[in-house]
Amino acid sequence: MNPLEGFDSKAVSLTNREKEMLLRRHALHCKYEKAVELYADTDQTLAAIAETCRVSVGALGKYLRRYWRELVLRRNHISAEGKQLETLKIMAVGQQNVNAHAKYKEAVEACDSLEYIDLNLSQVARKFGVDGASLANFMHIHYEDTLVWREKVRVRLGINDNLRRGARMESVEQYAEAVKLYQTTNATIPEIADECRLSVGGLMQHLRFYHKELLQQKRESRKAAKGCQLRGNLTGNGRIYRPLPQTERKYAEALALYRDTALTLKEIVKRTGVPAEGFRMYLYKWHRELVAERAGITGPADAHINLCRERRRMKTVAAKYAEAIESLKANPRAVAQVAADFHLHPETFRNYLHKYEPELARRQGMTVTEEGRKVLHRSEEKYAEAIRLYAATTESLKEIARRLGLNEKSLGGYVRRNYPELVKQRKCPSEK
Numbered sequence: 557m558n559p560l561e562g563f564d565s566k567a568v569s570l571t572n573r574e575k576e577m578l579l580r581r582h583a584l585h586c587k588y589e590k591a592v593e594l595y596a597d598t599d600q601t602l603a604a605i606a607e608t609c610r611v612s613v614g615a616l617g618k619y620l621r622r623y624w625r626e627l628v629l630r631r632n633h634i635s636a637e638g639k640q641l642e643t644l645k646i647m648a649v650g651q652q653n654v655n656a657h658a659k660y661k662e663a664v665e666a667c668d669s670l671e672y673i674d675l676n677l678s679q680v681a682r683k684f685g686v687d688g689a690s691l692a693n694f695m696h697i698h699y700e701d702t703l704v705w706r707e708k709v710r711v712r713l714g715i716n717d718n719l720r721r722g723a724r725m726e727s728v729e730q731y732a733e734a735v736k737l738y739q740t741t742n743a744t745i746p747e748i749a750d751e752c753r754l755s756v757g758g759l760m761q762h763l764r765f766y767h768k769e770l771l772q773q774k775r776e777s778r779k780a781a782k783g784c785q786l787r788g789n790l791t792g793n794g795r796i797y798r799p800l801p802q803t804e805r806k807y808a809e810a811l812a813l814y815r816d817t818a819l820t821l822k823e824i825v826k827r828t829g830v831p832a833e834g835f836r837m838y839l840y841k842w843h844r845e846l847v848a849e850r851a852g853i854t855g856p857a858d859a860h861i862n863l864c865r866e867r868r869r870m871k872t873v874a875a876k877y878a879e880a881i882e883s884l885k886a887n888p889r890a891v892a893q894v895a896a897d898f899h900l901h902p903e904t905f906r907n908y909l910h911k912y913e914p915e916l917a918r919r920q921g922m923t924v925t926e927e928g929r930k931v932l933h934r935s936e937e938k939y940a941e942a943i944r945l946y947a948a949t950t951e952s953l954k955e956i957a958r959r960l961g962l963n964e965k966s967l968g969g970y971v972r973r974n975y976p977e978l979v980k981q982r983k984c985p986s987e988k
Contacts, residue, residue: 587611588619595620596627633658652698660686660694667695668702674715677703696765723766730754731762738763739770742790787842799842806830807838814839815846818875876900877908885916938962939970946971947978 591609594600602620606613620628632654663684666672672680677695678688695703710716734752737743745763749756763771774794782792791797810828813819825832839847880898884891891909895902909916945956953971957964972979 584619585623588616591616592620592624592627595624595631656694660691663691664695664699664702667699667706670709673706673709673713693761700768723762727762731759734759735763735767735770738767738774742796744795799838803838807835810835811839811843811846814843814850877905880905881909881913881916935970939967942967943971943975943978946975946982 588611591605591611594605594608602617603613606616634654663680663686666680666684677692681688681691734748734754737748745760746756749759777790778792778794781790784791785797787797789797807830810824810830813824821832821836825835880894880900884894891906892902895905942956942960942962945951946953953968954964957967
């Protein structure tokens with residue numbers, strides 16, 4: 557079935573991006589269609605359904621919680637009457653799961669009763685048809701006081717099994733460094749386990765059994781950090797707000813070119829092969845200071861600043877005109893001629909000079925003489941000495957031009973246009 561069928565192209569206008577999103581959503585629902593049927597109509601576990609449908613357990617669980625939340629709530633015996641589905645928590649952090657509570661309820665009550673005090677935990681588990689290790693883990697996390705009371709009573713009655721309880725010294729030593737890192741840093745449990753070469757499940761179980769107060773502190777710090785999106789700071793899910801390592805590796809080369817060169821974004825993505833929109837989003841989200849620097853914005857590049865409106869002289873534009881400006885400084889000539897030499901648009905180049913190189917533009921532009929006439933600034937500088945000699949001596953323009961290395965016709969035209977009184981004085985010296 558085509559997900560775009562039924563849409564009236566005249567009534568509903570979809571962009572290519574919206575069409576692509578619809579197709580991807582349709583493919584996602586098709587992928588998990590059989591799994592949803594099994595989840596709704598059978599009592600199979602999520603892991604069994606995922607294995608049958610050949611999908612990952614984590615992805616299937618995430619899909620169900622997002623698109624089939626009512627089924628998840630029904631399976632977990634959570635009533636949604638008078639409440640919004642989105643606000644209901646299926647598993648509250650640090651609390652029992654509904655199904656687990658029902659499964660171990662009778663066994664936990666037996667452990668808390670003197671009627672079964674003569675049985676150890678494994679015997680109680682077998683009596684009520686549950687796994688001994690699972691019952692022990694469940695009680696360690698949620699009913700530790702019951703275990704402590706039970707051990708004291710058994711010791712007092714002389715029926716204890718003389719087995720050692722609590723954390724073993726070798727386990728304490730094994731997890732000591734990891735516990736310290738978890739306490740003093742904002743690293744996640746998987747990251748710490750990987751760094752210390754430990755099992756993620758083992759470290760998590762050690763923390764849940766013997767460092768409950770530390771886990772509670774972390775929960776409170778994560779709760780206080782909800783909504784915080786400052787790079788390097790803790791967020792509400794317990795992770796550091798920063799790009800994923802694989803994302804950093806993906807854009808590393810493109811980022812180096814963006815930071816160290818004046819290449820445009822289009823040239824960078826073409827050279828490195830990364831997606832243009834993805835790289836642009838990566839820059840604006842994680843390297844906003846580089847975007848601001850390239851846009852010529854001074855000061856902190858806060859999230860509320862509109863970089864397009866605040867930008868000044870952009871790095872790429874400055875690099876585009878740098879060679880032409882240096883040439884104009886070394887060899888003054890018409891702006892149009894410089895623009896033609898470097899294949900630039902003359903008016904755009906002239907506007908750039910007036911905006912960012914006002915002194916150079918002033919030297920290239922018009923100036924007003926003492927007599928009130930407008931002349932080119934570079935012409936005034938070029939012929940200033942010739943005018944002084946023409947006014948103070950009796951040398952002809954031809955001799956002055958030859959002495960100063962100027963073109964005689966150009967000098968003559970400049971004098972006739974801008975200093976006619978000097979020409980008149982030469983012809984009628986008595987009127988001087």
